[in-house]
Amino acid sequence: MALEDRVNYIQKWSKQFTQILGVRLRVQGIEPGQYPSQHMLLANHISWLDIFVLDSVTVSRFVAKSELKSWPIIGRLCIGSGTLFIERDRKRDTARVNQAIVTALNEGHCITVFPEGTTGCGRQLLPFRSSLLQAAIDGKATIQPVYLRYTDAEGKYSDAATYIGNMSIAQSAWRILGTRSLHAEINFLAPFPTEHENRRTLTQFVEARICTAHQALNPQSSSA
Secondary structure, three states, X not given: OOHXXXXXXXXXXXXHHHHHOOEEEEEEEOOOOOOOOOEEEEEOOOOOHHHHXXXXXXXXXXXXXXXXXXXXXXXXXXXXXXXXXXXXXXXXXXXXXXXXXXXXXXXXXXXXXXXXXXXOXXXXXXXXXXXXXXXXXXXXOEEEEEEEEEEOOOOOEOOOOOOOOOOOHHHHHHHHHOOXXXXXXXXXXXXXXXXOOOHHHHHXXXXXXXHHHHHHHOOOOOOO
């Protein structure tokens, strides 16, 4: 399948999937386009649903934990969309995935990384890790921070999509299906080039940008 056709298919299926789950999208900020070339999205991470929410607007290749490959339906979709799987328990695997990201960026792909490294509750941000951001520098990517959150119809925080602890994928999906008026809000922050950055400085800058958006939209929440 040609890249353009694959991107269109992924976006169409992701939109349909979120609609089936009853999730409505709110998109704010500077949208990067359907599949921006040599682009890296860096987003906070709340749920497996984040992947399909983002793909409904901007398609990308995600970096995700290797366990997703074995998940029913979702695993197959992640494989088909070109997800780069990482074994987080193996330190050497980080170098392999970094190189795979660089190659993909140089070939004009769009990549999404969740710097927190795992899902959080959404009320607070987890510390950002710099291990996979070296690839953004080496691949000369345009970086775009993204702040995700899930709300009710009135824009108040909702934990319906949160996927943490020992929750199973079936339990999570059932919880989402049983929630009325769940909105997934995507806040695309201003993109910037990675020239003359080191990965730790880059990580701190992106974390600060997303933290600012989090605090602005959730004034009573903490970022730590």
